[in-house]
Amino acid sequence: MATKDREVLPDVAKPLHYHVSLYDLQLGGSWAYNGIVKVDARITRPTQEIVLNSKEIEVQNVDIFAQNGDKLTKASKITYDKKSERVSFKFPQEVTPSDVVLFINFKGTMNNAMTGFYRSKYKPAVEPATDTPKEGDFHYMLSTQFESCDARRAFPCFDEPNLKATFDFEIEVPKGQIALSNMPVKSERAGGNPGFKFVTFERTPVMSTYLLAWAVGDFDYVEAMTQRKYKGKSIPVRVYTTKGLKEQARFALECAHRTVDYFSEVFEVEYPLPKADLLAVHEFAMGAMENWGLITYRTTAVLFDEGKSDTRYKNRIAYVVAHELAHQWFGNLVTMDWWNELWLNEGFATWVGWLAVDHFYPEWNIWSQFVAEGVQQAFQLDSLRASHPIEVPVKNALEVDQIFDHISYLKGSSVIRMLSEHLGRETFLRGVADYLKAHAYGNATTNDLWSALSNASKQDVNSFMDPWIRKIGFPVVTVAEEQGRVSVRQNRFLSTGDVKPEEDESTWWIPLGIKSDLNTTDVDSRALNSKVDTIKGISQDSFYKINRDLSGFYRTNYPADRLAKLGKSRDLLSTEDKIGLIGDAAALAVSGEGTTSALLALLDGFKREKNYLVWSQISSSLSNLRSIFSQNEDAASLLKKFTLEVTAPAAEKIGWDFKPDEDYLTVQLRKLLITVTGLAGHEGIVAEAKRRFELWATGQDRTAVHTNLRSAIFGIAISEGSRKEYDAVKDEYLKTDSVDGKEICLAALGRTKNADLVNDYLNFVFSDKVAIQDVHNGAVSLAANSIVRHLLWQYMKNNWSTVEARLSANNVVFERFVRMGLSKFADHQVGADISSFFQNKDTSAYNRALVIVSDSIRTNASYKERDEKAVLEWLQTH
Incomplete structure (x- = not known):
């Protein structure tokens, strides 16, 4: 999408540095607070108006100072555009191009909507500090959630990902409360109100507004030091909780400090901040948020109570901790240029999050889990006409919340897995490391990543990945066996099975990844680059399976007797192969390109299966059948019986x-x-x-x-x-x-x-x-x-x-x-x-x-x- 097609702030002013100060917090009742934001900004051309992002903020007055402290002018008019979430400051005389300080006084609210600067209610596990905010039966902690466009709910700012700046932050809090932010505490001083203190934090690196964060609460923590040395010393990694819960953070802590070291190694870039804090937040809309140096989590994504919690949550915690830590490099150090490339952040962090969990817990069989959960969910959404390309045009940043979905995260990570399998994992990670080094503390695009991977692999990554990123949907590869040869054809797959010619114009690069009993090396590395092709080196008399380990993001449609043969050759199939076989048969039954009878026959052959992840795919296919045919009493009752068999x-x-x-x-x-x-x-x-x-x-x-x-x-x-x-x-x-x-x-x-x-x-x-x-x-x-x-x-x-x-x-x-x-x-x-x-x-x-x-x-x-x-x-x- 061309930059001119985006609805962005006027480019008359660019932020260089923010100093944000919050005080007079009303901890109850109106939950209001006062704030001052001083923005060191570069005025790029003569102007009488400066526009910032602002939502649910009351700006009281705005002054402009020269760098030497001389006052240049005061805003004569402040107007709000609620729809576009902007505030405009008009000045009586022109401000000439120079570096200035924008001085803004404002009032805000700590809302209860889990966005911006907000309050979370909870019932404490132990008696909290006496100055912990309380209303009725509940106590409160305070924290932030700014991605995508909610920093503007906490203070007026240039709230776009490529308008990076450094931040100084301070906040006035009750003396018994702990305040946290992206960086370590720099100093504390007496507050303007009795019983309060000002906590000031070190300056952040250059970063986007959506990564700024702070929190206030009756907190306690568990801590571990990294084993690697950074600038000669270990870094403290802490998990903070409200008091009484810190012991439940031990497992997350164990994952976190090891993962910081692991990513520093694989990305060839040392973790860039002096500390890594993780915080359990009692009310949280997403799973977690990657704020630089202060990552926030919903409680079930970071706390585990040994002996009381379901072990399934251990798996979830290990992955979510790794996913958010991956963002400290991929997203925070190097940030997408604009929201249309959200997938760059999320798809990559998803893939590399699974990579880290596989590294630490190989016995969990993580890549099979990824195929059973991640890939299949991505297929489901992407097989609808209502899908969207991985890289989706975003004209207005306010649209972006709705693309935090399975396409950005799960299809994004699935095609990254496909590419890394094709290039080889070492080559792929070397290319990623080059990309991070080249764009550190800046913004980058999908093409920048492809360039780095092309250089590392000596292949034209852009040419074969472009349709996967910029076109909607994915293909089904239909296999035909006739006169002793095997041919393949690619078409777009839609779950409704009614693809129109104009919806089927993409030709994808499809790594065929053929598994065969003929031990031929040439068949495995072949890719389908045209609509139709014949596969040399295998015949219909031999055993073969396309899309080894389901590493390619496509469905495979076999002739019915080949599907039956594959069902009987389960000993030759990997866990991922079996999951893919069942998932494909179920999806093709829905679209009408396969039959439900073939699916039922295939499922019937899996009674003696022993693997949990294969069973998880069997159970989801059975549950979908029972759901679809539930209104027909005879079919429902027989499907129930079949499920039991x-x-x-x-x-x-x-x-x-x-x-x-x-x-x-x-x-x-x-x-x-x-x-x-x-x-x-x-x-x-x-x-x-x-x-x-x-x-x-x-x-x-x-x-x-x-x-x-x-x-x-x-x-x-x-x-x-x-x-x-x-x-x-x-x-x-x-x-x-x-x-x-x-x-x-x-x-x-x-x-x-x-x-x-x-x-x-x-x-x-x-x-x-x-x-x-x-x-x-x-x-x-x-x-x-x-x-x-x-x-x-x-x-x-x-x-x-x-x-x-x-x-x-x-x-x-x-x-x-x-x-x-x-x-x-x-x-x-x-x-x-x-x-x-x-x-x-x-x-x-x-x-x-x-x-x-x-x-x-x-x-x-x-x-x-x-x-x-x-x-x-x-x-x-x-």
Whole structure:
């Protein structure tokens, strides 16, 4: 996108340095504060007007000083443009090109919307310091969330990623509270108010406004020093929590200090700041935020309570910690030039986050997890017409929140994985290191990365990666076997299966990665660069599989008998191969390019599978089938029976009991098999889940529900039970002090099949008893519940003003709720009803979500209509 097509601030002034001072914080009531921001700015041409970004800020007066301290002029008029989130300062006389100081007095608010400078409520684990802010039953901590465009909610600024500057920051806080920012504390002095102090921080490096951060609270921390020396000494790495929780930060700390050293090594650039702080924030919309030197996390992404937390959260913490630390280089040290290249930050940090976790925890089989979760989710969104290219034009920065999605993160990281496999990981990382060194403390574009990788690999990376980044969608490679030869054809893949010629004009570079029993070296490195080609070196009589380890971002459509042969050659396939085979067969059944009968036959052959990640793909394919065909009673009942036939032998074999030395993947497999088989109505498993639940709920034996089986047992008990079970889990939600307990309880409550309880559940989800960040979890669990999901839509229609009032403060949460809550339907009428309901609403915060919802429903409904009869026939026969 050309720079001239962007809606950016007028270029008459460029920031060089900010001094931000916040004081008179009202810690309760109005939650207001006063501030002064002094901006050293370069005036580039004569002007009588300077425009900054500002939102929900009251600017009181503006003066301009020369560098020597002489006052040049005062703003005679201050005007706001709420829509574009800007404030204009008009001056009585012209300011000539020079370096000046813009002196701004303003008032702001510490909001409760999880954006800008905001407050988070929490119930303390231990008695907090007496000056900790408190209202009613809750205490408060304060922190910031500025990405993408919310630094302007905290202070007036030039809030664009390529307008980098250095920052001095100070804040007046109660004496008993800890203040944190990007850099270490420089000094403290008495505040202007009794009982308060001013905390001043060291100057930051040159950086974008969205990376500035600060926090205030009743904090404690755990600390480790890096093993590597930086400028001759180790760096302190700390995880901060509110008091009483710091021991739960030990695992994150262990991951963090090792990851700082690991990335310093692989990027060949030393970690650039004198400290690395991680902070657990009680109310947080995203998973985490990469502020330079002060990374903020939602509690479940950084805290782990040994013996009380589900081990699945360890995996999540290791990855999220690594992802955000990767940004300290890729995003913070080198920043995308503009928001259309958001994927550069997020796609890369996602891939390299998994790389770090694989390095430290090889036994977790991380790349198989990436294929089962990351790649498959990216495929799902990118197979809709409503998708967008990885690099998406962003005219106005306010549109950018809606592209923080699976395309930027997961498709971005999937194509980076494809490229790194093709170039070789060492070569790829060498190119990345060159890119970081060349653009340190500046901004860069996708083409800058391709240039560095081309130099490192001596290949023209730009030519083969360009369509992957700038074109919408991805291909399906259709395999044909005739007259002893194998040919391949590429077309764009759409889940609706109705690609129009004008939508199928891209020719992708497709690394075929052929696995064959002929040990031919030439077939493996071949790429498909045209629409059609013949593969020499393999025949239809030999074993072969295209897209080894699913390292290429494309689906493969085999002839039905080849798919059946591959299903029988499972011993020759890697875990990633199996996941890809099942995922492709399921997606092709939906689009009509394959059949559901072929998918069911393939799944039937996996009864003896032992790998958790393959089972996770089997379970998600079964769950989608059960969801799509849920309204046909015969099909629903036979699919339930089929699910039991596939999963019961493995579930019965793995049993309920954990062994002391059991590995992570076995623990996850037990939980998955008990959940799937129990929710499909397996009598023995349902009975045992109810027995254990009863012992736990009555207090006879609280250990009867193992930590790692809470989600399974609670879910089965509620699905099969009545108000008694529902109330017990709801009560646990309100009382639990386990960091992951609330998420687990909320998901389980959504399993109810009772209409009255669904209504109670939704009233509960939208009350202030549930943190706003968790509201979409409630929507997800109800949306997955095919028996009552229509009640969620009914509730939204009947209570739209409540829903909107609760969610509109935070666009990220609102968009996620709409998208995840409504996209599971498989009924054209419901799709039309949703479109008609939103026609006269202001949908600017979630309009992309609505397009995805509409596309998903159309896909599901068409699939149901086309395959319902065939599915029923296959199930009746088999």
